[in-house]
Amino acid sequence: MSRDQRMDTVARSVRPTGYGLPDVLEVVETPVPLPDADGVVVRVRAAGVNPIDWKLYSGAFHEVDEDEKDAAGLAEELPRLGLECAGVVTAIGADVRDIEVGAEVIVYPVTAAYADYVTAPVNSLIPKPAELGWTEAGALMLTGTTAMHTLHAAGVGPGDTVLVHGGSGGVGSLVVQLAVAAGAIVIATASTANHELLLGLGAIPVAYGPGLLDRVRAVAPGPITAAIDCAGGDEALDVSLAVVADPRRIASIAASDRHIEAGIKALGYGPGQDAGFAVRNAARAELAARAGELRILIDAVYPLTEAAQAHRDGINGHGPGKLVLVP
Numbered sequence: 001m002s003r004d005q006r007m008d009t010v011a012r013s014v015r016p017t018g019y020g021l022p023d024v025l026e027v028v029e030t031p032v033p034l035p036d037a038d039g040v041v042v043r044v045r046a047a048g049v050n051p052i053d054w055k056l057y058s059g060a061f062h063e064v065d066e067d068e069k070d071a072a073g074l075a076e077e078l079p080r081l082g083l084e085c086a087g088v089v090t091a092i093g094a095d096v097r098d099i100e101v102g103a104e105v106i107v108y109p110v111t112a113a114y115a116d117y118v119t120a121p122v123n124s125l126i127p128k129p130a131e132l133g134w135t136e137a138g139a140l141m142l143t144g145t146t147a148m149h150t151l152h153a154a155g156v157g158p159g160d161t162v163l164v165h166g167g168s169g170g171v172g173s174l175v176v177q178l179a180v181a182a183g184a185i186v187i188a189t190a191s192t193a194n195h196e197l198l199l200g201l202g203a204i205p206v207a208y209g210p211g212l213l214d215r216v217r218a219v220a221p222g223p224i225t226a227a228i229d230c231a232g233g234d235e236a237l238d239v240s241l242a243v244v245a246d247p248r249r250i251a252s253i254a255a256s257d258r259h260i261e262a263g264i265k266a267l268g269y270g271p272g273q274d275a276g277f278a279v280r281n282a283a284r285a286e287l288a289a290r291a292g293e294l295r296i297l298i299d300a301v302y303p304l305t306e307a308a309q310a311h312r313d314g315i316n317g318h319g320p321g322k323l324v325l326v327p
């Protein structure tokens, strides 16, 4: 009997024990979950790590009071970690049709995927493309759907010249590739160590930091018609506003109040931001269909028990691409 078919009774998961730094993460054992009537249980083979994972328990999104609860009463429970994964269906609910035990799937969106097993509704399942390894499959969808949302929001297409801030990151590396594939000329920022990578993805590389505006103007072959900010901060906003005539063609996935007041497209789940649920949901099938033409960059793979180290590496800065947990 294979690992996926074995009837485990106990499953590990990674949870925060409080708000703070990655030291608050611990591995706990619980019974293997049962499926809801309209859902499945998936044996996780790889779970993508994303910056939102540590932001959820760091207190970055809100003030935390002495009881480790959101001061506004919004967070009744500590967050469950792991918003994307890939794995094998091990159990199906009573009302589920058209999915079989043994199916290899990507699961997105999902919660609590930092685990051996995860429950998910069937509409979160996407068949895993055969050409994708587990690691890439588990790390594609959160960044990929975000990247597709940015291109949609900024209206990127043939004839555009697009400035991408943070082009070497999990989201940015896909934005670069998708924009090039859409027929745009792409100028992308990254640290100089990642400029060869950007060239390989089809972008004109530029170093971020003081003097960025001059460097961007020096390499631009013509007017810059759109900008996509995957980095956040004032520099990316100011340079984008200086080079793109129409602020509605600037999209940011790391927007502050200043970005929103500037009239650009702030994408995400915070106040004043566009979550783009319909665009992102539709993007899942397109990403799966086009997975073979994309380079899904994986920086590092960690065992599930090393989730805290993965988060430390993510917080302290890491190489290009995604961090991934493998149970």
Ligand SMILES: NC(=O)c1ccc[n+]([C@@H]2O[C@H](COP(=O)([O-])OP(=O)(O)OC[C@H]3O[C@@H](n4cnc5c(N)ncnc54)[C@H](OP(=O)(O)O)[C@@H]3O)[C@@H](O)[C@H]2O)c1
Binding pocket: 050, 051, 052, 142, 143, 146, 165, 166, 167, 168, 169, 170, 171, 172, 189, 190, 191, 192, 194, 208, 209, 230, 231, 232, 233, 236, 252, 253, 254, 267, 268, 269, 318, 319, 320, 321, 322
């Ligand atoms: N709104 C949404 O829906 C959404 C979805 C996903 C992610 N996000 C957010 O988007 C951001 C990026 O996510 P990610 O997964 O792509 O992170 P990531 O893989 O860690 O990438 C970070 C990128 O930022 C670049 N960078 C670092 N410092 C910079 C600076 N001072 N100026 C410009 N670029 C800089 C890095 O370049 P080097 O490594 O070359 O230095 C790298 O390309 C995070 O804040 C994340 O929380 C938002």
